[in-house]
Amino acid sequence: MSKKIVFFFSLILFTTVMLAQTRPWQGKFEPIDNMITPPNSYRTASGAPGKAYWQQRADYKIKATLDEANNTISGEETITYHNNSPDDLSYIWIQLEQNVNKKGNEDFGAFFNSIKDSINTRQMQLLTRAIDFPAGYTIKYIKDANGNPMTSFVNNTMMKVVLKEPLKSGTSLSFSMAWSYPVTDRSMFFLSREGYEYFPGDDNAVYLIAHWFPRMAVYNDTEGWQNQQFQRLGEFALEFGDYEVEITVPEDHIVASTGSLLNGSAVLSRAQQERLKEAAESFDKPVMIITKEEAESNEKTKSTKQRTWKFSATNVRDFAFASSRKFIWDAQAVKLPTNTIMAMSFYPKEGLPVWKEESTKAIKNALEVYSEATFDYPYPVAISVNTSNIGMEFPMISFNGGRPKNGKISDRAKAGMIGTIIHEVGHNWFPMIVSSDERKWMWMDEGLNTFIHQRTVAERYPQFRSTTPKSIVPFMSGDKNILRPIMTTSDNEILTQFGNNFYMKPTVGLQMLRNSIIGPELFDQAFKEYSNRWKYKHPNPADLFRTLEDATAVDLDWFFRGWFFTTDNVDMELTDVKWFRVNEEELNTKDQKKTVKLKIEGENISEKAKDFSSGPESITMTSTPDTSYGGFLSRMDEPELRKQLSGKNIYVVTIKNLGGLVMPVTIEWIFTDGSKEIETLPAQVWRGNEYEIKRTFIKEKEVSQVNLDPNFEFADTDMRNNSFPKVEVPSEFDAFKSKQQ
Structure with missing residues (x-):
């Protein structure tokens, strides 16, 4: 090697060392393999489920009674748990989310609020719980298939059931439980996803019954038992199964529920049945199943008799329902390439006129756009129930806020209401079918869902403002001391930041990939590939990242590393x-x-x-x-x-x-x-x-x-x-x- 060449390389080395001292290399284009779970026989390097992929299953038979006079619900259930894992299980874990409402339990109150010189009474109640109220499960019994008591231990919102003999791989276990709990007043809680809403004007309530029965926790290949406690922010990780549910309510209540109604002739009037048949063939507008006048008449008396509604649901990961004598009800059919769905809305008169005008229309728009972007909606019904404040999703049914005041609603509030309905109906895809772990990775359901939700708004409601890269600027240019990466587990995010970090930032990231980095055509193919690979399964972040690269032939590790794993910003x-x-x-x-x-x-x-x-x-x-041409003669x-x-x-x-x-x-x-x-x-x-x-x-x-x-x-x-x-x-x-x- 000549002296000139030695000097040349020495100069490069010196320059590199000096540069590293002032501007260290950060490896922004290095692979993220060491930051995500490695591929194996269960989850492949392409992002698809492997040949050995497995997941557990839980089937439920439930009989429950809503006691309106005492605001309680009690039930009996039989769970058949299928151990499809390669492991023998000596115990199982069951989720008891209602225990989060018990006094002394971990709560949002102290975390979300602090004493200051001016504080309203509701904030003070959240902080102090000065007005106490009963809450949480009473477990009456838990028995095996032979009727023998089973040993159990309750730890906050989780219950461990010790098995007398290990549940062998490839076998199943049936056991039964009886339980009850007080249904809580939703106005008492921040981020309350269930409970009752009381209407003083007519002395009635709308009951939203969700995470209401003891449910099997997830056991999977990446973490074993999902054992994070429920603290209201991080939502649910659940197994798929079939449900047979009987719900006993006051005779004059109308029930909106997950699943197909099995005994419509026993619980609906002849007129309501005929209207439902008409709605099943009405593709251009909703049909009124219960009118405003009929609902107002129903509000005036309270029946002391009871009636049982029967539902079945196939291959769902959860079950929820709403019950009230206040409900107005409309429905229409939505035709998709492979399925026809009944879109339904249930709302009190307080939701008029905007709910009659917009709710079922919003369901239809969501069903069509989401199906086109992923896969056709597979269930028979999609329901939107009006309530106060929240938006919350469950299979086939969602509880959605947004109401007029004195019959009038601003354009902004109307846009918010419609957006909420689209968003919560969209959750049927993420995470109700593409079933990520909400307790651990909230962004995988909220971010992906918001991405398609915003696409629906842009396509079907162009007059409304939708999320764009501009939307995230204030958040990303904020104080780095309190910002967290997207790859933060749900309950570890600061409350004032989680909307931006788990909803908007993933949405904007996916918009960048689609519109500016990969291109719409190729990105849409990849996103649909991910959705179909993982429907009715449990994907992790690595499965999404790998699929997007695998289906586009675009190296995106640099993007995932920066956008999802850091709090850096673009400037x-x-x-x-x-x-x-x-x-x-x-x-x-x-x-x-x-x-x-x-x-x-x-x-x-x-x-x-x-x-x-x-x-x-x-x-x-x-x-x-x-000499610059080296050995080339041309x-x-x-x-x-x-x-x-x-x-x-x-x-x-x-x-x-x-x-x-x-x-x-x-x-x-x-x-x-x-x-x-x-x-x-x-x-x-x-x-x-x-x-x-x-x-x-x-x-x-x-x-x-x-x-x-x-x-x-x-x-x-x-x-x-x-x-x-x-x-x-x-x-x-x-x-x-x-x-x-």
Whole structure:
């Protein structure tokens, strides 16, 4: 090796070491293999379930009674648990979510609020529980298939049942339980997903009955038993199964439920049955099953008799219902390529007129757009029930807030109501069918669902504002001391941040992948592939990440690493734009080779230019020495190269990465004649230097303005440094910044 070569490599090594001391390499393009669960025979490296994939199953037979006079519900259930795992189980775990309401239990109150000089009474109740109330399960018995008592231990919202003999791999176990609990007043709780809502005007209630029966916890290949306690924020991880459910309620109540109604002739009037038949053939508008006048008449008396409604549901992971004598009920049919669904809405008169006008329409829109984006909705019904404040999802049924005041509703509130219905109906796909663990990875259901929810709004309600990359700017430019990565378990997120981190940020990330990084056609294929691979199964984050790469042939590890695993933000600075123009002047040299000087058309600039007013700078282009070609005998056509560059404008752009996130670079060129051109550099341009890049461009026309991210595709948190020459920040961006501050 020659001394020159040794010196050359020594210089590179020295430069690299010095650069590392000031700007450490962060490996933004390294694989994320060490950050996600490794592939195995259960979950493949492609992101698909493996040949050995397994999951447990739990079938339920439940009989329950709602006692309206005492606001209690009691029930008996038989669970048949199928051990499809390769393991023998010496005990099982059952979820008891109603225990979260017990006094002394872990609660949101102290976490969400603090004493201050002015505090309202509801906040004080959340903090102190000064008005106490009964809550939580009473377990009357738990018996095996032979009627013998089983040993159990309750730990907060989980119950361990010790088996006399291990449950062998490939076998099943049946056991029964009896239980009861007080149904709580929803107004007493923050983030209350169930309970009753009382209406003083007519002395009636709407009962939302959810996470109401003891349910099997998930046992899977990645964590064994899911044993995180229920603390209201992190929701549910559940097994699929078949349900047979009998619900006994006051005779004048109407029940909306998961599943198919089996005894409609016994619980519905002849007129209601005929109207349902009519609705099953009405594809253009809803049919009233119970009218406002009929519901108001029903409110006036309270029956002391009871009636039992019977439902069945196949291959669902949960079961919920709503019951009230206040319900108005409408329904219509929705035709999909492989299925016809009954879309239904149940609402008290307080929801009129907007619920009659919009709820079932919103269900229909959600069913159609989600089915197109993933797979056809597989269940027979999709139900929206009106309640106060919340939106909450269960298989085939959702509880949705949004009500007019005195019959009137603002455009903003109406948009919020419709968005809530779309969102909660959409949860039937994520996580009710593509069944991720909400207790652990809230973003996998909320983020993916919000992504398609926003697509539904954009396509079916273009007059409403939908989430875009601009929406996440205030959050991503916030205080890094309190921000968390998306890859944070549900209950560890700060309450004031979880909406942005688990809903909006994953949504914006998927929008970037679809619209700007992969492209709609290929991304949509990949997203549909993920949805179909994992329907009725339990995917983890690694399965989503791998599938999106596998089905697109796009290396996305850099994106997943930055967007999901860090709190970095996008902030690209257009540091400098240098302008050169090529005009040939032949100069004779000693060896008679050509040298081309790039003619100055303005004064040579010693300081960095602030605009293009000084004209282009000069450089010198010499002929290529023979040694540069190494062993190649052929030579570049240098006269042709000079010809191609003659009279052209050369622009050298310097861009700095101030926020930490690497992203594609979209550049808008505005020319002096008013025309525009946009070109995009892939994120891989940052591979060599994660902090700063320089790129050279040739343009026929002179440029008057250069802008980064002109269409705001990548959530750049500071647009003030995105232009050359500098321009004022758009007023819309200022509004986002002021909101954040």
